Amino acid sequence: MKSLLAAAAVIVIVLLALVSLFIGVGDVSWAALFSPSPDERALQLLVISRIPRLLAVMLVGTSLGVAGLLMQMLARNRFVEPATAGSAESASLGVLAATALAPQLPVLGKMLVAACFALAGTALFLLILRRIPLRSVLIVPLVGLVLGSVFDSVTTFVAYRFDLLQSVNAWKTGDFSTVLRGRYELLWVTLGLTLGAYVAADRFTVAGMGEAFTTSLGLRYSRIVALGLVIVSLVTAMVVVTVGMVPFLGLLVPNVVSLFMGDNARRSIPWVAVGGAGFVLLCDVLGRVVRFPYEIPGATIAGVIGSVLFLFLLLRRDARVG
Amino acid sequence: MSADGLVVVRRPERTLFILGCVAMACAALFMLIDVGGQWDFVLPFRGRKLATALLVGYAIAVSTVLFQTVTGNRVLTPAILGFDNLYVLIQTCLLFFLGSGAVANLDPRLLFGVEVLIMVAFSGLLYWGLFGGARRSLHLVLLTGVVLGVLFRSLSSFLQRLIDPNEFIFLQDRFFASFNNPDQELLVASFLVTLGVSVVGFRMLRTFDVLVLGRETAINLGVDYQRTVALILVLVAILVSVSSALVGPVTFFGLLVSNLSHALVRTYRHALVLPAAALVAAVALVAGQVVLEHVFAFDTNPRVIIEFVGGLVFITMLMRKAPG
Amino acid sequence: MIEAKNVTKRYGTALVVDDVSLRLPVGGITSIIGPNGAGKSTLLSMISRVLPMSSGNVLVDGLDVVTTPGDVLAKRLAILRQDNHLTSRLTVRELVTFGRYPHSKGRPTVKDQEHVERAIQHMGLEALSARFLDELSGGQRQRAFVAMVLCQDTDYVLLDEPLNGLDLKHAVSMMKQLRTAADTLGKSFVLVLHDLNFASCYSDHLIAMRDGKVAFQGRSEDIMRPDVLRAVYDLEIAIQHINGDWIATHYR
Numbered sequence: 001m002k003s004l005l006a007a008a009a010v011i012v013i014v015l016l017a018l019v020s021l022f023i024g025v026g027d028v029s030w031a032a033l034f035s036p037s038p039d040e041r042a043l044q045l046l047v048i049s050r051i052p053r054l055l056a057v058m059l060v061g062t063s064l065g066v067a068g069l070l071m072q073m074l075a076r077n078r079f080v081e082p083a084t085a086g087s088a089e090s091a092s093l094g095v096l097a098a099t100a101l102a103p104q105l106p107v108l109g110k111m112l113v114a115a116c117f118a119l120a121g122t123a124l125f126l127l128i129l130r131r132i133p134l135r136s137v138l139i140v141p142l143v144g145l146v147l148g149s150v151f152d153s154v155t156t157f158v159a160y161r162f163d164l165l166q167s168v169n170a171w172k173t174g175d176f177s178t179v180l181r182g183r184y185e186l187l188w189v190t191l192g193l194t195l196g197a198y199v200a201a202d203r204f205t206v207a208g209m210g211e212a213f214t215t216s217l218g219l220r221y222s223r224i225v226a227l228g229l230v231i232v233s234l235v236t237a238m239v240v241v242t243v244g245m246v247p248f249l250g251l252l253v254p255n256v257v258s259l260f261m262g263d264n265a266r267r268s269i270p271w272v273a274v275g276g277a278g279f280v281l282l283c284d285v286l287g288r289v290v291r292f293p294y295e296i297p298g299a300t301i302a303g304v305i306g307s308v309l310f311l312f313l314l315l316r317r318d319a320r321v322g
Numbered sequence: 323m324s325a326d327g328l329v330v331v332r333r334p335e336r337t338l339f340i341l342g343c344v345a346m347a348c349a350a351l352f353m354l355i356d357v358g359g360q361w362d363f364v365l366p367f368r369g370r371k372l373a374t375a376l377l378v379g380y381a382i383a384v385s386t387v388l389f390q391t392v393t394g395n396r397v398l399t400p401a402i403l404g405f406d407n408l409y410v411l412i413q414t415c416l417l418f419f420l421g422s423g424a425v426a427n428l429d430p431r432l433l434f435g436v437e438v439l440i441m442v443a444f445s446g447l448l449y450w451g452l453f454g455g456a457r458r459s460l461h462l463v464l465l466t467g468v469v470l471g472v473l474f475r476s477l478s479s480f481l482q483r484l485i486d487p488n489e490f491i492f493l494q495d496r497f498f499a500s501f502n503n504p505d506q507e508l509l510v511a512s513f514l515v516t517l518g519v520s521v522v523g524f525r526m527l528r529t530f531d532v533l534v535l536g537r538e539t540a541i542n543l544g545v546d547y548q549r550t551v552a553l554i555l556v557l558v559a560i561l562v563s564v565s566s567a568l569v570g571p572v573t574f575f576g577l578l579v580s581n582l583s584h585a586l587v588r589t590y591r592h593a594l595v596l597p598a599a600a601l602v603a604a605v606a607l608v609a610g611q612v613v614l615e616h617v618f619a620f621d622t623n624p625r626v627i628i629e630f631v632g633g634l635v636f637i638t639m640l641m642r643k644a645p646g
Numbered sequence: 647m648i649e650a651k652n653v654t655k656r657y658g659t660a661l662v663v664d665d666v667s668l669r670l671p672v673g674g675i676t677s678i679i680g681p682n683g684a685g686k687s688t689l690l691s692m693i694s695r696v697l698p699m700s701s702g703n704v705l706v707d708g709l710d711v712v713t714t715p716g717d718v719l720a721k722r723l724a725i726l727r728q729d730n731h732l733t734s735r736l737t738v739r740e741l742v743t744f745g746r747y748p749h750s751k752g753r754p755t756v757k758d759q760e761h762v763e764r765a766i767q768h769m770g771l772e773a774l775s776a777r778f779l780d781e782l783s784g785g786q787r788q789r790a791f792v793a794m795v796l797c798q799d800t801d802y803v804l805l806d807e808p809l810n811g812l813d814l815k816h817a818v819s820m821m822k823q824l825r826t827a828a829d830t831l832g833k834s835f836v837l838v839l840h841d842l843n844f845a846s847c848y849s850d851h852l853i854a855m856r857d858g859k860v861a862f863q864g865r866s867e868d869i870m871r872p873d874v875l876r877a878v879y880d881l882e883i884a885i886q887h888i889n890g891d892w893i894a895t896h897y898r
Contacts, residue, residue, distance in 0.1 A: 531744075532747055535730075537696075538727050539744075539794075542724055542725045544715075544719065545716060547716070589735075590734035590735070
């Protein structure tokens with residue numbers, strides 16, 4: 001059953017990927033590429049724009065899904081993800097700070113600044129959670145949302161001063177239409193981080209059961225949390241800098257996977273990775289088709305589809321979520 | 323939340339009086355600071371702004387306090403359950419389906435009326451979700467609301483993308499008002515609607531008090547619970563429409579105002595809590611505006627500052643003692 | 647008289663209360679006993695209209711609890727459930743005064759105040775009356791809530807596990823106070839109790855539930871028997887007759 005499901009998922013993703021390669025304003029068709037005299041322009045379009053875009057989409061989906069899963073284990077709450085834990089907002093603030101104070105900084109530098117901010121923001125979130133007495137399932141995502149909006153208001157305030165509001169909006173709404181060869185490669189680092197999360201999967205599963213449990217198994221809780229924080233922050237920062245945040249992904253995909261697979265990270269991480277890639281790919285393709293030849297950002301589509309799906313999950317009978 | 327040491331003696335009436343004085347002082351300061359001789363222009367202009375701020379503060383404060391009474395939880399607000407975002411979505415939908423030309427020709431008051439009606443219908447739906455049929459757990463409801471909020475926001479931005487860029491500018495100008503360009507007709511309509519809500523609410527003040535004891539005790543004491551809750555949600559929906567129409571969505575301000583006023587007056591009696599909340603809101607908005615304009619020389623929607631301060635205060639409150 | 651006819655509560659396919667028909671006697675204390683999940687609290691909640699029933703109906707002095715206006719019923723029947731969590735800070739006196747709401751609609755008269763004083767005295771809360779509920783121990787809070795329901799001055803008082811959170815001393819005094827109220831004021835109490843011996847010593851009538859049905863009912867000596875209790879609890883329970891009371895010894 002599960003292997004059947006896996007096969008189906010892979011087939012769907014491959015199909016979507018093919019669709020993704022061949023849609024767009026510029027004409028890239030099978031015939032143009034594989035005819036005896038290949039169309040030089042189509043080939044270039046494919047290599048410079050379409051393939052990088054596809055890769056960026058899959059990398060973002062994979063890494064944000066896994067980052068969401070990690071966040072849920074670290075905060076021990078099903079309803080948090082980088083976008084509802086202050087990570088994405090603090091990363092945006094970081095990019096803004098770098099852009100405003102050191103405009104010449106290369107993308108890598110901005111990314112590192114953003115990652116530091118995201119790290120601080122997420123750590124602050126977890127710190128606040130620890131300081132809250134009577135922590136309930138309900139309070140946790142709420143704290144994340146409030147903290148996020150605090151960061152957000154600082155960002156808006158500063159951006160207004162520096163006339164950068166439009167760029168800020170770009171970081172907040174994931175949009176893959178600007179991805180070109182040479183402008184997305186940073187995302188490959190997220191693949192490494194995702195693999196890192198997979199290697200340390202068992203530790204995260206244990207940490208997800210709580211500090212006391214972790215310590216009694218002889219593991220250092222604080223170290224696992226630190227590792228998780230670094231992964232989540234770096235992933236978030238890179239996504240924010242290169243394409244912008246995609247909402248809901250980190251919430252939706254791990255929750256769906258958990259319904260079928262339970263909460264063993266070693267088993268669920270590959271599924272979350274595949275599911276995340278598929279979800280973002282679907283959103284991106286839809287965003288390009290719905291109002292052809294214009295594009296609607298993938299993040300907007302993700303917000304719509306993601307929230308509807310998530311509502312369905314929440315409200316169906318006997319939902320195990322929570 | 324306890325303001326230990328600050329309010330030892332419980333004299334809510336006195337606290338209310340002090341709050342009233344502070345609010346008046348803020349209003350006077352707002353009206354009179356730095357006028358520079360241009361009375362004819364400045365006073366009506368600032369008067370409109372002040373009226374907007376007071377109305378918005380009142381609407382947010384009352385709607386949040388009532389909503390928290392109904393849900394028996396001090397961390398829920400109508401905004402968290404997506405009410406504000408719904409209002410924006412309704413506006414966007416109207417523009418999308420009617421076109422900017424048709425919308426421009428419509429009386430803004432009529433438009434406002436339609437929007438309020440849709441909001442009330444939504445609150446009815448939410449009511450079934452919250453209280454009808456099998457009762458669902460509170461955190462499920464909360465989460466559903468948050469997700470609905472995201473859905474509404476995403477749908478709005480989705481539709482906005484589909485709209486012609488020129489029409490979109492129209493949408494932005496026309497719909498996302500701030501304190502600085504309050505539409506006078508809208509202001510009057512909002513005021514009348516708010517007045518109506520207040521009259522209905524005033525007659526139920528003591529019933530609100532009983533709801534504080536929770537659903538079962540309220541039923542035990544003879545309150546027609548379902549009807550009362552439905553009515554309150556309608557009132558809340560109308561008030562949220564008012565505040566959203568005037569300044570757009572404000573997420574955490576209500577949370578701040580409600581918790582602060584409960585901490586200040588420390589009573590269950592809505593006859594005291596509601597005015598206190600309205601006054602706290604007025605002070606925060608008006609003083610905030612004064613500080614923004616004259617200290618930061620920053621003439622813009624104070625929403626940013628509200629969210630910043632509101633968020634920080636709220637987190638601090640949670641860390642001291644979790645409400646709800 | 648309270649009369650339940652074919653009362654049923656269903657959650658999906660699970661039957662929690664299964665077609666229960668019952669007449670609760672007027673006056674005195676009636677206690678509902680039974681294992682966890684027998685449907686005791688659910689039945690009590692449906693009788694008091696706090697929980698809608700799936701089918702059947704309940705009459706209180708001939709008034710159908712579903713169709714009768716809430717404020718009419720609130721003068722005849724009072725219910726206190728188990729978990730009473732408040733978000734607002736109320737003093738004991740404020741809470742007890744709420745018991746007069748059905749009569750005064752929130753504007754208590756001098757006569758209402760007398761009722762409040764009496765209820766506070768009856769539950770021994772005089773010294774605590776100005777304290778906030780969240781400053782009290784669980785047992786004290788429980789007594790304050792009971793005082794509120796007593797203050798409501800209804801003929802029927804339904805209490806879901808009134809001994810929850812009370813230590814031995816306060817449990818005994820609670821039961822004594824209920825007994826006095828029943829004997830002197832002529833009120834009818836319906837209690838859900840977990841402690842068999844409290845139920846046996848203080849009740850006029852016992853109702854034993856199991857699997858959503860009424861398994862047995864009768865006086866203490868009819869119910870406090872090894873064969874009956876075995877059928878209700880699946881447990882060997884020896885019964886001793888001590889000083890006129892039937893006492894269950896089920897600890898070994």
